[in-house]
Every structure is written in structure tokens, then in C-alpha cells.
Amino acid sequence: MLRFMPVGDSMTIGSAGEHTWRYRMWQHLRETYGGPFALVGPRETLYDKATDEPTSYEYAADCDPSFPRAHLAGWGEGWLHMAPLIGEAVRSCRADVLLVSLGLIDLGFYTNAEQTAQNARAFVSAARAANPKVRTVVLPVIPNVRAESDAEFAVQVSRFNELLAKAVADLDEPRSPLLLASPPPSYDINLDTYDGTHPNASGEHKIAEAFADAMYQAWGVGEPYAAD
Template sequence: MLRLMPVGDSMTIGSTGEHTWRYRMWQHLCATYGDPFTLVGPRETLYDQHAGAPVSYAYAEPDFPRAHLAGWGEGWLHMAPLVGDAVRRHRADVLLVSLGLIDLGFYTNAEQTAENVRLFVAEARAANARVRMVLLPVIPNVRALNDEPFAAQVASFNELLAKTVADLDEPRSPLLLASAPDGWDIDGDTYDGTHPNASGERRIAGAFADAMHQAWGLGGAYEGA
């Protein structure tokens, strides 16, 4: 059975009442991937914005493998120390990673964030020498429209991420850089300038799905399930 672990920040964990892109990915693979698969990870909850904590199980569609390694306000800095244990305990084969916005916004500059990507990859491979990883570039949010230095850091990090993937890719543990979600529109694909609405969830799932299909022949082309 193929075991995929979604790893991310608030855009991946989602909040109360949402489907999440994790659900959209699961729907897509159910329709296009012929072999058994599941989603794995040490966490299952959504973020409850009223409680200010990840304590909600109120998914819009709760009947899917809800496991993940994602957290509201967590980035590469936070996930690098956790990923090895999560991969080992949950026997992850593929990591679907969307991180970096929170790092650049609050914790580290582009170069420091790229170093944490390298640490993350090393820790994941130490736990599973054959783990595969798909990394999504940072999607610029509304802050990037009004804060030029922040926008420059996002652009710089995305360039460094591409170089890091090229440097660290290896046949037994391939790294794959997904394309930014096709047609992403801050107004149409988010509910607050950052976090995805239903359309945004589908676009993020599509970015991961199309990368895996094109590079590895896994599943099919994404059709917005």
C-alpha cells in the first residue's frame, strides 16, 4: 500500500468546516490510482480558529484518511525536527510538502529557510532512505502584494528551493518540485488572501497530483475532483 504524508502549514491543516486539499487529493487518487493507498501522519485535526488550537474534527467531508503532519503557524523550521519520527512511525513512502510562507513571514530569511529544507530532507531520508518527496513552491499571499521586501524573499526562496531540489535529488529517493498551482488567484482561490477556499484546495491538490503523474506516472492528470 502506498502511504502518502501531507506536510504543511495552515493551508494544509485547514480549519473547521473545510474539506482541505488533502481531501481533494484523496478523491483524485481514488478515481485515478489503481493500487491501494492511504494518507498517513501523526495528526488528524483541523485548526479551530475560535479556540485558537488544532482541536477540531469538523471536516466538511470527514470520511477519508485524515492523517497528516501539518500545523497552523508551522514551517520548515518546525517540521524539520519532526519529520524523521513521523516518517519512521507511519512508514511514509511519499511526502507532499507545502511549507515556507510562515518561515519567511516570521522566522527565517530565504537562505535560512532553504537550509531548513535541506535539514528536513536529510531527516526524512534518515528515517526512510527511499522516501519520495514532492515540494510545492511558496504561493505568494496578500502580504506579498503590499510588502515588496517580503515578496522579494518569497521569490528568492522559490529560486533557492528549485536549486535545492536539483542538488539533493537522487534516484533512490527522488525530490520533485511541483509547479505553482495553475491559475492561482488570490481573490478567487482564498477566503482571506492566504488560506484556500474550495477552488484553492482543488488547485493545490492539482499541483501535487499533476507533478506525480507527469514525473512518476502515479495516478492521472488532475481534473478537479
């Protein structure tokens, strides 16, 4: 069984009432992956905006009840927070493939591009220490609405994405492949988010598509993504 762990920030954990891109990915793999698989992780909840806590189990009403909600994602958490957690998460959940979307919150509140890239490298090292054969797909930071009005933040996002690409190239190895997904080419924060940052239904599909197509093209996992 191939065990996928979604890792991310608020765009990955999602909030109460949403499907999340994790659900879209699960649907895609269920339809296209030719063998047994699971979504794994030490957490299951969504973020509850009413209580400002990650305590909700209220996924969208039409979510399939058999959806495995497991993940390692947190509202307001980034590479800085996940690097110390990923080793134990990989070990305890026996993760084979990490689907990682991190960096926006780091650059917005915690670390500059260079520091964030160092935390990304530390994350990869810790994941491999837990599973020397772990495969990882990393999504570059998608600039959000802040990047439109804050020029320095936009520069930091661009710089980090350059450093992330370099880190992936430096650290990729046959035993533990490291793959940089392509940002969704048609992603539009005015159409694919509900607030300029967090994905709506179309944004969820496009993020899932970025991961799915990267795995198909590089590793032959599943098939090209097709949104419902």
C-alpha cells in the same frame, strides 16, 4: 500499499468546516491510483479558530466519512518546525511519499530565504535518514496578500523559491526522488482564497492538482487531476 503524508502549514491543516486540499487529493487518488494507498501522519485535526488550537475534527459536512484525516501539518508551522519532526513521523507512519507545502510562515515570521532553504535541506536529510527510499514532492511558496503590499517580503518569497528549486536539483537522487511541483498557473489569491492566504474550495483543488500532476508527469502515479 503506497503511503502518502501531507506536510504543511495552515494551508494544509485547514480549519474547522473545510474540506482541505488533503481531502481533494484523497478523492483524486481513490479515483485514479491503480493500487492500495493511504494518507498517513501523526495528526488528524483541523485548526479551530474559535479556540486558537488545532483541536477540531469538524471537517466539511459532506466529506466522505471514510476519508483518512492523517497528516503532519500545523497552523503557524513551517520548515523550521517540521524539520525536527519529519524523521520520527516518517518512521512511525512508514511514509513512502511526502507532499510538502511549507515556507510562507517561515518567511513571514521566523527566517529569511537562505535560512529557510537550509531548513528545507535539513528536512530532506532527516526524512531520508528515516526512509532512504522516501519520495518527496515540494510545492513552491505561493505569494499571498502580504506580498502585494510588502515589497521586501515579496523579494524573500521569490528568493526562497529560487533557492528551493536549487535545493531540489542538488538533492534529487534516483533512490529517493525529490520533485518540485509547478505552482498552480491559474491560482489567484482573490478568487482561490477566502482571506488572501488560505485556500477556499477552488484553491484546494488547485493545490491538489499541482501535487497530482507532478506525480503523474514524473512518476506515472495516478492520472492528470480533474476537479469535480
